[in-house]
Amino acid sequence: MYRIISLVFFTSIYFLSSVLGQSQKRDLVEWNEAFKISLEDYKGRITDTLNYVNTNCGIYCIPQIIGDSASITIIAYMDKNKSWIRKKYADSLALTHEQGHFDLTEIYARKFKKRVMSLRLNKRNFTKNIKLIYDTTWEDLQKQHTAYDKATQGGSVEFAQRTWQNYIRENLTLYTPYSTQTIKFPIPD
Secondary structure, eight states: OOOOEEEEEOOSHHHHHHHHHHHHHHTEEEOOTTOOOOGGGOOSOOOOSSOSEEOOEEEEEEEEEETTEEEEEEEEEEEGGGOEEOGGGOSHHHHHHHHHHHHHHHHHHHHHHHHHHTSOOOTTTHHHHHHHHHHHHHHHHHHHHHHHHHHHTTTTOHHHHHHHHHHHHHHHHHTGGGOSSEEEEEOOO
């Protein structure tokens, strides 16, 4: 089903501590292989009369330059307090489908890191280029979520859901070299 996905772009180390502090209030869970979405992860208030579920996932991006080094922390997350599900539709098929959305968010976080690492960045173009890649990644992720929902009809077409699960697993493996949250590199003036 359609979900609200947010990308948050921070350009200052000041905001990093703010984000980490908010994670406790917002009840964010960072993507990791061991975490599987469960009914208990849906703590939000239902805000839509048309859909039966909203899994609020996003990508935090925290770029920094300190001296001659740059780092970018990119984290795929789920906000439990903004995610909701109608209990009568909360079965294993729905949760498997929603896990797919969270996994797709992680794939695009990894693609974002790969794109960043392929650039020749310097201090003058750093923020501008990171923002451009960020925006492109956001658009691509939205298209992927839409295609996933359309092909699987929100997870109700079993064959399509299995096909997408295989696609998602393959891409998580393919982008494993970009699974670390923070990438660091030297950056010239």
